[in-house]
Amino acid sequence: MSKTLKCISPINGSVYAERPVMAVPQAAEAVARARQAQKAWAQRPLEERVSLVKRGIQQLNQMGEEVVVELAHMMGRPVRYGGEFGGVNERTDYMAGIAERGLAPIVIEDSETFGRRIERVPHGVVFVIAPWNYPYMTAINTIVPALIAGNAVVVKHATQTLLVGERIARAFADSGFPEDLLINLFLDHEGSESLISANCFDFINFTGSVGGGRAIERAAAGTFTGLGLELGGKDPGYVMEDADLDWAVDVLMDGAMYNAGQCCCGIERIYVAEPLYDAFVEKAADWASKLKLGNPLEQATTLGPMANIRFAAEVRAQTREAVEAGAKALVDAALFPEDDGGAYLMPQVLVDVDHSMRVMRDESFGPVVGVMKVKDDAEALALMNDCQFGLTASLWTSDAERAYRIGQQIETGTVMQNRADYLDPALCWTGCKETGRGGALSEIGYHNLTRPKSYHLRRRQA
Structure with a gap:
């Protein structure tokens, strides 16, 4: 047969x-x-x-x-x-x-x-x-x-x-x-x-x-x-203290949530300089809360189901484990009654996360992103490189020389400044590590x- x-x-x-x-x-x-x-x-x-x-x-x-x-x-x-x-x-x-x-x-x-x-x-x-x-x-x-x-x-x-x-x-x-x-x-x-x-x-x-x-x-x-x-990928974003905050929130959150987070170069973890951290997480949670989860055949839908129930189950497991370990979920589940426990999965922003949690270490490939506060470039760089993957990294700063200097030290295939989740056909699409x-x-x-x-x-x- x-x-x-x-x-x-x-x-x-x-x-x-x-x-x-x-x-x-x-x-x-x-x-x-x-x-x-x-x-x-x-x-x-x-x-x-x-x-x-x-x-x-x-x-x-x-x-x-x-x-x-x-x-x-x-x-x-x-x-x-x-x-x-x-x-x-x-x-x-x-x-x-x-x-x-x-x-x-x-x-x-x-x-x-x-x-x-x-x-x-x-x-x-x-x-x-x-x-x-x-x-x-x-x-x-x-x-x-x-x-x-x-x-x-x-x-x-x-x-x-x-x-x-x-x-x-x-x-x-x-x-x-x-x-x-x-x-x-x-x-x-x-x-x-x-x-x-x-x-x-x-x-x-x-x-x-x-x-x-x-x-x-x-x-x-x-x-x-x-x-x-x-x-695989676990692409980071780093928001420095001189970044355009609203611009960074809009692009990084779109990079984390577009296509239900199922993007090779989607943003899966974000590190934010201390002076901008509180404002960033507030705006990021608000951004995600405004998404419309539903049937992808309807024009009003901005967030469709994940491609397969088992993919959604993995994202739920990573999120649940993180919360049980002390992370805080900022997006209210009551805003997303369409989340059916199957392929339809609400977006989520997590804080109080660390690299002991799978959601900050393993590929999630879904509409969840963890956000961590960092004190300086050295800490951000160490966290961005603390990963088995290396596809892209998104750096947010008005200082191009600073972005280039940090970018030279990131173990990744592509470095972007003030951009995320984009493939430029003029540049080699490549990666390192796993x-x-x-x-x-x-x-x-x-x-x-x-x-x-x-x-x-x-x-x-x-």
Whole structure:
């Protein structure tokens, strides 16, 4: 009996979509076709590849109304936010615009005697294993530059957002994109690992949990397949005494609560200088209290359900443990009668927290944030680095030199000043420690999706 992948909607717990799991031999045949198609694709002029990829993204945009509603059903994001097309288009346009520069050869010598150069050549077949929290944008981070660079791409999405890869593949097919170059596979974990172990891919990009990253590494062991892994996060914000308080509250709280806190670079812990601490926590609690928890299909909803009941259960457990250990919850539960003990989870701001509590140490990935008072930069820096993850850090100060100086000492992938929860496609999206390795977007993204090939051409005897 064949297995079935089922997307359980967080709106009401019903089965929203289901697809049969593809058998491994059938999947391997599809990957082999992609490998064959890639050879001719890599020989096409760069400007032609760019044009065809952009046309595929334009076709995806035409599906906007359906996609936004599907996302609400699959993972709970309110329809009022309009899906992910802003980020998809921004990243596509930027990566298309820098393709010539990012893929340009390094010419060492071009003389009558020697031609010496390093070129960027595609890996071949790139496997994109995409998560459910931002299923379009995270996938596009790799799909677009990988295709532009001359690779074929195989996509596998999380079951929670089962239809996304199918949507992307259909959009490209409908746009006239060459057959077999971008394919979507419905695989379970075992199927994915089998294909990886069989050395079916030349590069793998995975966005997901630390446990998932370890499973990918184990499956790829001995194949020498390149890996890009973007895993867990516990991103800090630090509000200094010279920060614009209202601005900091608004951006940091949005970074903590948007998408029900289910953001890779969402703010999960905040450290505030003593002079601003009392005012900050008062304003932060007020900000969270004004959110509207409810059905994501309703325009008035600003906070939808978490994508899965078990995700909400973990956030509740971390919050409960913190309160039992002495933390204080500032948001009144009476304001959120929609919190049903299941996927619908109210926002929460915690004070009197410390790093002995899981809510300040483990990834929460939900609408809860802990706030601590700090006396100086040294204490804030020590607390920000007291973490096994390192994706982004958000620094709030009017002093750019101070932000840069502190940022140099933070163990993280990206440092932001007076901004949070934003991915700049011109900068390398990367992390350290248990957040993973590799880097997407920017020129470095092109370097990771290609390999260097050197040419030493002796044209004549010196």
